Amino acid sequence: MRRWLPYPGLALALLLVWLLLSQSLSVGQLLLGSGAALIGSHAMAVLRPPRRRRVRLAPLAKLGALVAIDVVRSNLAVAAIILFPRKGRVSGFVRIPLELTERGGLALLALILTATPGTLWVEYDQRKRMLLLHVLDLIDEEEWATLIKSRYEVLLLQAFEA
Amino acid sequence: MSGGWAGHLIIAPILLPLVAGAALLLLKEKRRTAKRGIALGTTAALVLLSVLLLTRVARAGFAGDPATLVYRIGNWPAPFGIVLVLDWLSALMLVLTSCVGLAALIYAATRWDQAGPRFHTLFLFQLMGLNGAFLTGDLFNLFVFFEVLLAASFGLLLHGSSKARIKAALHYVALNVATSLLFLIGAALIYGVTGTLNMAHLVLQVAAVSDQDLPMLQAGMAILSVAFLVKAGMWPLGFWLPRTYAAAAPPVAALFTILSKVGVYAVLRVPLLLFGAEISRTAGAAQQWLFFGGVCTIAFGIIGVLAARRLSRIAGYSLTISAGTLLAAVGAGEGSVLAGALFYLVSSTLGVAAFYLLIELVERRDAATAVGGEPVFDDEYVGLMPIEQESEVGVVIPASVAILGGGFAFCVLLIAGLPPLSGFLAKFAMIDGLLDLRDTVGAPVWWLIGLIVGSGLATLIATTRAGIDLIWAPSERPQPALRVTELLPVGLLLGICFALTIFAGPAMRYMERTSQSLGDRHGYVEAVLGPEAAGR
Amino acid sequence: MIQAPDLPGWAALIVALLVLSGAAVTLVGSLGLLRLRTFYERVHAPTLGSTLGMALIVAASIVCFSVLRGRLSVHEIVIALFLTSTAPVAFMLLARSALYRDRRGDV
Amino acid sequence: MTTLALALAITAAQILLGLAVFCAFLRMAWGPRAQDRVLGLDTFYTNVMLLLLTFGIQTGRTLYLEAAVIIALLGFVGTVALAKFLMRGEVIE
Amino acid sequence: MSIATSSVTLWFVLLLPFVGSLAVAGLPTRSRDAAALIAGAVALAGTVLMAVLYPQVANGTGLQTGVSWLPSLGLDIILRLDGLTWIFAMLVLAIGVLVIVYARYYMSPRDPVPRFFSFLLAFMGSMLALVLSGNLVQLAFFWELTSLTSFLLIGYWHQNESARSAARMALVVTAAGGLCLLVGVLLIGKIVGSYDLDTVLASGDRIRASSLYLPALILILIGAFTKSAQFPFHFWLPHAMAAPTPVSAYLHSATMVKAGIFLLIRLWPVLAGSEAWYLIVTSVGLITLILGAWAAIFQQDLKGLLAYSTISHLGIITLLLGIGSPLAAVAAIFHTINHATFKASLFMAAGIIDHEAGTRDLRKLSGLYRFMPITATLAMVAAAAMAGVPLLNGFLSKEMLLAEALEETNETLLDQALPYLVTVGLIFSVLYSVRFIHQSFFGPPPTKLERRPHEAPHWMRLPIEVLVLACVVIGILPAVTIGPFLDVAVRAALGGGTPEYSLAIWHGFSKPLLLSVIALVLGTAAYLVFARALNAADAVPLLGRLRGRRMFDAVLSVLVSSARWLEDWLGTRRLQPQLRLMVLVACAVALLPFLRHGYAPGTAPRTLIDPGFALIWLIGSACAVAGAWQAKYHRLAAVVLVSGTGLASCIGFVWLSAPDLALTQLLVETVTTVLLLLGLRWLPKRLPDNWPGKRTPASVVLRRGSDLLIAVAAGAGVAALAYAMMTRPLPDAISRFFLERSYAEGGGRNVVNVILVDFRAFDTLGEITVLAIVALTVFSLLRRFRPARESVRDPEQQRLQDAFDEAHAGRAPGDTVSDYLVVPRIILEWVFPFIVVIALYLFLRGHDLPGGGFAAGVAMSIALILQYMAAGTRSVEARLRVRPTDWIAAGLLIAAATGAAALLFDHPFLTSWFHYLEVPLIGKIPLATALLFDLGVFLLVVGATALILIAIAHQSIRRPVRPLRGGEETGVEKR
């Protein structure tokens, strides 16, 4: 099984993408899509990324909802900053120590933080496990650190490392 | 389309080198003998093939049948799909290409093909590009084959990279890329006005162009011609030519002598076809420009030949001269001048090709020219190149200098247009034809005659200056080590010229028919599109 | 060319609103690119376009085509998916390289 | 009527997006930092992709979305290369 | 002998020397006797056979035989034997025999003589063919051939600089003359309408009446004068004395220089008789006569003296021909024969002296009579003939000359002065003849010689003896010996107008005799007076500055240096001017038609402006301008801006109904950006120019200004063309066909793709070949890549970052980059399979919707490149073995094989086939060969793009090879 289908989850996702692209659920497209997904997942296998343990989906779903809300909220906030500049707004870097070490988790966190307007993942020091974040509207460094750790990292830890 | 296998022979000059070249890629770089063998076999087969096609054209043509053979690629009817057209001129060019190609390849197989990887593939692709350009009957397909042959020529020029080659290649590539863009603009304009790309169909469409659209068409044609003329090396567009060719490895330079004729071929083919006498709303002016351009080119070539310090530059400038002569002959009119010019094209191409091959042999006495520079980087792909692995251990022919000298002399005679080789007959035929034009064209004919004569003299002066010292001057240098395989190609080329001299009658008859066929738009259209279209 | 597909009124309204607001958000983001003072601040601006702006327009597209075809057409989700997973990578790498420039000595 | 309104709205959106592209262009042309220019290019890509989506809506064809998909998936490659070049002095080590 | 046999004999005689030449050339280097024997036999056989042919010409009919060569241009090989030809042929052959005998003994045993005899025979053959030519072009052909073979003979001792330069000079001068001659005879041919000699000879009046007569005459005369060393082309002849003496004896007495004379005689009936002829030929002959004789007096080299005397005598013949009367022509022919006999013998004698005494310097020679009485006697007789002493043949022709000079032909001053000037020339000629004899054979025994001279071997003297005998016999019994032959020759040469003349020793006391005596007496007296002074001369008085060779060299060097100057002025080796010219020329020629017809946009309805598109497109244009502005110092900015332009044009394509183009452009755009960045690593830093005085020099401003103008002009031109085209209605194009047949006959809905893989798949095949070639070229060029010194090291950023990592505790080198890439790398890994799937998607549906093999291939290679960027070359290649060349080969072969498969069914190449297969559950599945073709495209594009990018990327992990001892080389890997 592993040999034929190295990454079942990935293959499923690829098949989904194929079906979305071709906008059809016909048997032919299903077959073609499965073939493509197979090839795609074998392509992934060629790169030989480290194997991942199972991922829990429930925390991820929760995270997704949270992020969606946050994105909209911060979009509006940043839009306000751009349209109505206020004096005294400071932006700056924040250092946040992370407990998360899983590659996937880190990547997801980076995606979330960067995709949310107002925060930007700048660098992660693998040895010190220290994240460097840039924040557009920096009021309190501590607050940001706890926010991120409590709001996102916890969920990610649950999903990936529990 | 039927006619069994024989009917498909027209595609073979393109398909054969393509497949062989691609197949060579599958062989490891170390299997040199196999590669050589395949490449040589393919090229030899091309010679046979092209001769076969030529005899077919000639037999049909001399028997009074239509000589033009058309091959519809993809089985699509003519103005829509791409067609290959084999007529007098293209058959001639095919033979010329394969002969020069074979000679150059034999020469290269002695040692030059080791100067870099993938030589044989590039070489075969070059032949494919040339053959395609000569065969195609479609304007855009012509562009594609131009690019094929250019790309291959870039590769071959850079073969055995050295400082001079790289510097020359930079100019060559930049200029040719720019030229290709001009080609595209010109071809696009022509398509925009006429709505077609097939050359025969173009002839019909051009005749139907409204007066309002005419300047657009002419502008397109003019831009296209500039692109051709850059490739042909016309002054003031061809300064790159002598330098580039001088920088190339000898067998490559020899092959390039054909390359410089592609531009001339295109001028012969496209503008003549589209703007001939039948549609001569502008033919006169265009031909006049061509004529004067040719005259200036010859003059510049003469200057260059005289100014040249090295033999390879002399050879380069004699290509300029020959391009100029051909252009001027085209400009002077179809008919017997053109026939002479075509004869000249053949013999000068062969002569200069042989000359390029000889130059290296002659100059090898001066310095043991290493085939390439020393490698700087360890090679990641196939390991270090064994440089000069089996060099200079050839059979030392006692009379090597004599042979070299003789070959050199024959080349010079051929290029300068002196007896006993075909160069003389070519010049004679051209001047003879030109003298017939003295009443219609007037004084410029005399300039051209003067320049044709002068170019021979200039070549003689320049080559004797350099050649005598190289070959005759006593020296402490060791006898050059020659291999038979290096002399064989030179002999081959000169031998063809010698045969051309002896069989000048039939050869000239062929050229005359070629020249006639170039003027015969009706026949061309009929052959490609069928009699109904032509009768329209 | 001013044209639009023939949609029922309600759908047209939704689509129009979504498209306009998406475009507006994107424009604001790009304006931010001009108005913010430092590079680090400016990096935040285009995210508007690649998140909310994109989401709104994709939504418009989904509505539009679903109504047009008479069945759910979610093919644009792929775009959303791809863009959200790739755009941040660029920002991240860019910001870090700017940081390197700013503190040459202590990378 | 509604169609016309929708058409106008879409055109307006396109103009807005066009202006957004213009902003991105100004960053590309002005800099001042190299990173600014690259950021401008990235924004250019995103905005253009959105423009393509609106064009798709306008024409009612899903055909044009393919280009948008390609931009979404591969538009960042150029930016990544540029960013890496700025950071490391070469794109592929 | 029948005509047929005679013809065959004639061919045989002609071909014999060429065959002999080849045979001799094949002999081993040292086979002196064999070579001489073969050569001699050939020449002797030729002589005998030619003699046998005499009856054919004696009756005046002559012999003509030909083969077709180039019939369409009127060039056939015609051998034409008449009296004149016969005489010349006999001279060529008979003297050839003698020279070969002589040469056998003259040439050193160490000389590789087969080469010599081979050349000599080749020359003999060419000369024979020349005189036998029955066609003017054929004559010009062999004319040049004699120049070439004589070049080889003159340069035979090529180890001597003098021989080389003399050979070259002779070749250049005579070949140039030959080319003039060619044009000249072509003109004649055009006047007459045929190159056939008979026809030409019959149309003298027509030729002289033609407007082309003068140019033709001048050109032909130039040819003849260069060959026959007439003033002002005489200078090559004395230098040609660097040739071995047998060569001089052959070429410069009897044959080569006589070719010009032969031509003049041959065409005499056609060309002579006009005023131009008289003035040019006579005066040139006269000047040459006097000049040559005068210069001969002062020569210290025996052969030099003979050379100048040859020039002088050739002048005599020319003069005679110039006079234009038939009698003069007779004299000319006669003197030609005479000169050949005595001059050949004199050269041979000089050769013997040289051989025996070891020098040819007259000042060193003295009293040789006592050592070599026979040679001396022979030389004396020959010299006497040269001086015109009675009872010898020279005397006879000289008398004829004087008689003709005295004859009043016209009223010109030249005619009046002729007798006196001729006499002066003859005085000189007596003077140098006496000097030649007296100085070498008489006087005290020589003191300055290195060895003791003695008589030459008998066989070496034999040729001289034969020739001197001829001089004497002809001199005494002219009417009996030479008379009949001369008669035949004259009749053949002059045709109808053959005059009455008598060959006798004694014509009674006459003015010519008087002048002759005066010349003899004064000449001898002058020698007695000036002998000592002459020996001291080291230059020719009055003419000292007119050294032919120096002038020749000067002319050539002026030619070369002016050519170099012109080459620089008219040409360029730099790229910018070439591109500038190209753009300018293209603009100019495109403008021309509009100057004539005017410019007008079309009348087709315009499309409404679409604000979104217009905005983007204008921004794209602005990007282009900004990119152009930034490209010099901010390359990265320029890359960014140009990408913007590319993107804008993608949008343009989408908008304008070309989704395929947009897709492809977009993908290519991405790859190009990566490519340019890969390249940027190796380019030098550019700093703004620092002009002195902080001000841009005017020249730079001017150049930029003009470039700007050119750019604007080009842009405006293209825009105008585009606008004019777009506003015209589309002609009834072939595109309808594609749209209508695409689905029905091509099996695809995406017409663009069907065109690419079916209708015009041949273009695509070519296009992918280009890609393959470029990839291979890049690959092979980069194998020898040598980065500039300052870019060999890692880029500055990497060095700083590594230094930082090293300097800090708790960090290992490379941490910075690994931290930098840790997250992106994960994401890029995730993206990889998706890109692969998208690529497959693009590939599979290309036939019906935008996409296709090319787009898919590029997408695939972008996927690869992303991995390289994220993980680094080594890391990727540790896991992934990419073999791009195999991919390329496979792609090409699949595409070509798909096309060739049609041949199996006797369809043309690339004929497509498709079929819808009904499969249960799935429905119709399209099967098309076009898809297979596209697969080839896909594979090739992946291979080629990957090969290009990877090959460049590889440069970063290569290190210069440091040569170790023993020539071995090793690569030091980075890190």
Add this chain to the structure above:
Amino acid sequence: MELVLALGIGILTASGVWLILRPRTFQVILGLSLISYAVNMFIYAMGRLKVDAPPIVGSGAVEASRYDDPLPQALVLTAIVISFAMTALLLVVLLASRGITGTDHVDGDDGE
């Protein structure tokens, strides 16, 4: 629209021509890419402009005037590929030239 497109083509060409006349290799390569964008658009324009009429046909009878001219598009595709290939080649040649001559001047020497 025609005017806008023509203007753009002109501007692109002009910028490109200006760049190819510059003495630095990198400028030349960028100039050539700019011109090739312009030329691609130009070729496309020879099929005249049609908005929203991509040449993707249905399976029934085809009304040719409803579609954009597909042929220029096919030509442009070929031209894009070829110009990409040539850009790559030129780039590598200029790198080699830069390496071997030590300068990025087009003539291989820094004489301005």
